[in-house]
Amino acid sequence: MKGATIVATLFISCLVSFFIALKLGAIAITTEQVLQALWQYDAGDFSQKIIVELRLPRVILAFIAGSGLAMAGLILQTVTRNPLADPYLFGISSGASFGVVVLFAVTGIQAGLALSGAAFAGSLLAMTLLLLIAKGRTSGQVEAMLLAGVALSFLFSSFTSLLLYWSDPQAISAILFWNLGSFSRADWQWLWLPSSVVSGCMLIMLLLRRPINALLLGDESATTLGVSVEKVRLGMLLLSSLLTAVLVAMCGGVGFVGLMIPHIVRFFISQATTLGLITTAMSGGLLMIWVDVIARVSFENQELPIGVITSAIGSVFFLFLLMFRKRSS
Amino acid sequence: MDDRGSNRSPVIEVCNLDLKIAEHHILNKIDFTIQAGNFVGLIGPNGAGKSSLLRCLYRYVTPSAGRITFFGKSLFDYPRQEYAKQVAVVLQEIPDQFNLTVFDVVAMGVLPHKTLFSSVNQQDKTHIFNAIDKVGLNDKAQQPFSHLSGGEKQRALIARAIVQQPTFLIMDEPTSHLDVKYQIQIMELAKSLNITVLASFHDLNLAGALCDEILVLQQGELVAQGVPIDVLTAQLLADVYDVRASVVPVPCPYEGVVQVPHIRYHYGCKS
Numbered sequence: 258m259k260g261a262t263i264v265a266t267l268f269i270s271c272l273v274s275f276f277i278a279l280k281l282g283a284i285a286i287t288t289e290q291v292l293q294a295l296w297q298y299d300a301g302d303f304s305q306k307i308i309v310e311l312r313l314p315r316v317i318l319a320f321i322a323g324s325g326l327a328m329a330g331l332i333l334q335t336v337t338r339n340p341l342a343d344p345y346l347f348g349i350s351s352g353a354s355f356g357v358v359v360l361f362a363v364t365g366i367q368a369g370l371a372l373s374g375a376a377f378a379g380s381l382l383a384m385t386l387l388l389l390i391a392k393g394r395t396s397g398q399v400e401a402m403l404l405a406g407v408a409l410s411f412l413f414s415s416f417t418s419l420l421l422y423w424s425d426p427q428a429i430s431a432i433l434f435w436n437l438g439s440f441s442r443a444d445w446q447w448l449w450l451p452s453s454v455v456s457g458c459m460l461i462m463l464l465l466r467r468p469i470n471a472l473l474l475g476d477e478s479a480t481t482l483g484v485s486v487e488k489v490r491l492g493m494l495l496l497s498s499l500l501t502a503v504l505v506a507m508c509g510g511v512g513f514v515g516l517m518i519p520h521i522v523r524f525f526i527s528q529a530t531t532l533g534l535i536t537t538a539m540s541g542g543l544l545m546i547w548v549d550v551i552a553r554v555s556f557e558n559q560e561l562p563i564g565v566i567t568s569a570i571g572s573v574f575f576l577f578l579l580m581f582r583k584r585s586s
Numbered sequence: 587m588d589d590r591g592s593n594r595s596p597v598i599e600v601c602n603l604d605l606k607i608a609e610h611h612i613l614n615k616i617d618f619t620i621q622a623g624n625f626v627g628l629i630g631p632n633g634a635g636k637s638s639l640l641r642c643l644y645r646y647v648t649p650s651a652g653r654i655t656f657f658g659k660s661l662f663d664y665p666r667q668e669y670a671k672q673v674a675v676v677l678q679e680i681p682d683q684f685n686l687t688v689f690d691v692v693a694m695g696v697l698p699h700k701t702l703f704s705s706v707n708q709q710d711k712t713h714i715f716n717a718i719d720k721v722g723l724n725d726k727a728q729q730p731f732s733h734l735s736g737g738e739k740q741r742a743l744i745a746r747a748i749v750q751q752p753t754f755l756i757m758d759e760p761t762s763h764l765d766v767k768y769q770i771q772i773m774e775l776a777k778s779l780n781i782t783v784l785a786s787f788h789d790l791n792l793a794g795a796l797c798d799e800i801l802v803l804q805q806g807e808l809v810a811q812g813v814p815i816d817v818l819t820a821q822l823l824a825d826v827y828d829v830r831a832s833v834v835p836v837p838c839p840y841e842g843v844v845q846v847p848h849i850r851y852h853y854g855c856k857s
Binding site: 334335338340464465467468470471473474475476477478480481482483484485523524527528529530 | 641644645646666667668669670671674675677683684685686690691693694695697698700702703750756
């Protein structure tokens with residue numbers, strides 16, 4: 258299938274999924290009500306209020322989070338030339354969890370904007386440490402980054418565990434719930450933040466796609482093509498960290514997407530093209546819309562954690578693709 | 587192909603080049619000049635500093651002392667992108683993952699000629715396909731790069747260099763691990779570009795047959811340079827490589843009137 262056909266198919270799938278996702282949920286809503294809410298919103302209508310005030314920001318956040326995490330994974334895998342790299346490998350997620358736990362331990366706050374702020378601060382701390390370690394190296398920079406990322410991840414996890422060990426059981430369950438991921442915190446007031454960060458990063462990636470992809474050839478080859486390897490790599494690391502930090506702060510821990518979506522997309526389309534990049538972002542968003550739908554409708558009066566579903570669906574799908582690939586080769 | 591290298595002026599001049607890494611002398615007081623249009627071979631035993639010297643020339647490492655000029659101007663005075671427009675490099679770093687197609691890899695040669703906002707236009711695409719055609723990979727343009735054989739990969743990397751439109755081509759052991767057929771194919775391809783080339787070799791007969799000039803490195807020092815028939819002597823092979831060999835002049839396969847050295851190694855007897 259040609260790249261343009263893939264993007265067109267994905268675009269239509271996203272639109273259809275978007276619409277279906279607005280319909281499905283704990284309360285049954287008809288197609289007419291969804292259409293009416295989107296075209297002629299009546300704040301007095303309870304069903305329309307659910308669509309516009311609750312489901313719409315949630316579906317938008319799910320799409321943005323999926324796109325952003327897939328892009329962050331693509332960036333990290335490309336600049337480290339490691340197909341197993343993802344935002345969680347670099348300690349950014351552990352840093353966010355650490356921020357949240359510190360907030361609990363110091364203030365006892367277990368919800369609200371402060372929670373997102375703390376997660377963001379923790380991610381930024383992890384990112385800063387990683388940048389300080391990787392900066393200034395000309396050789397072995399990739400290896401240093403990967404090892405430092407794993408070490409930081411464990412370091413923050415150990416601090417988090419220690420603080421949890423000293424916390425009360427109620428706080429522990431709140432933190433665990435946050436860490437499993439959810440889009441229930443989505444609201445119109447804060448949607449501008451992930452939207453602008455994800456769109457900004459997408460624009461930067463589209464502009465820099467050639468130097469970024471040149472890194473796939475190796476540091477030396479990229480240098481001979483006129484690429485400032487260290488600057489591009491550190492810049493992209495900063496970008497993917499920013500993406501992850503904002504999204505983790507908004508949605509909690511949502512694993513797998515950053516690792517697997519770029520992999521899956523690579524089976525079908527070259528990532529070196531503009532269409533490859535757009536396909537990655539759209540696929541991540543599409544997947545996350547449906548993950549959110551599954552989270553909302555699987556059990557009555559109960560919402561499943563996003564992270565649990567992404568890991569389950571993703572790993573099964575990935576194993577299936579690997580087996581299919583083995584047979585076809 | 588741009589023919590800026592047709593006048594016989596120095597392309598590269600290296601003066602008193604030193605490279606020290608962690609107090610180890612990798613290169614020591616290296617001096618040489620490469621004239622435009624010449625095909626120059628760089629030889630020397632393992633660890634002699636061939637790759638390090640090439641890295642200095644393509645600006646991956648900064649020399650500790652000395653001066654390198656490219657067309658009379660210090661190498662490091664060229665903006666990064668400007669230098670990449672003129673100097674292409676074929677290395678053995680090969681992307682095996684990420685499903686890049688042959689076209690993707692070759693198309694990266696346009697990078698130095700593009701700004702952030704410019705896109706690959708029809709003219710660029712024609713140029714890319716012409717380069718792929720020139721190296722004989724037409725039918726494999728949309729295949730994954732990782733599916734190519736060793737010789738085909740090297741040809742694809744040369745196609746990328748062609749797309750860069752360089753005046754000077756650097757190749758680091760382009761024929762290593764290749765069958766004889768591909769070794770000859772790759773080197774003839776590089777020679778057919780008619781630009782200045784500096785390539786490191788392990789196969790001394792190949793270097794002797796193809797190169798206009800040979801530079802010999804030993805333990806970071808340039809111990810000989812000149813035309814192959816003068817440089818590749820039995821004495822030099824004994825001194826630099828610690829092997830016994832006899833060297834017989836034979837007609838050059840490309841320019842029959844020129845004599846090139848043919849080396850026969852003496853196995854089983856220590857010099």
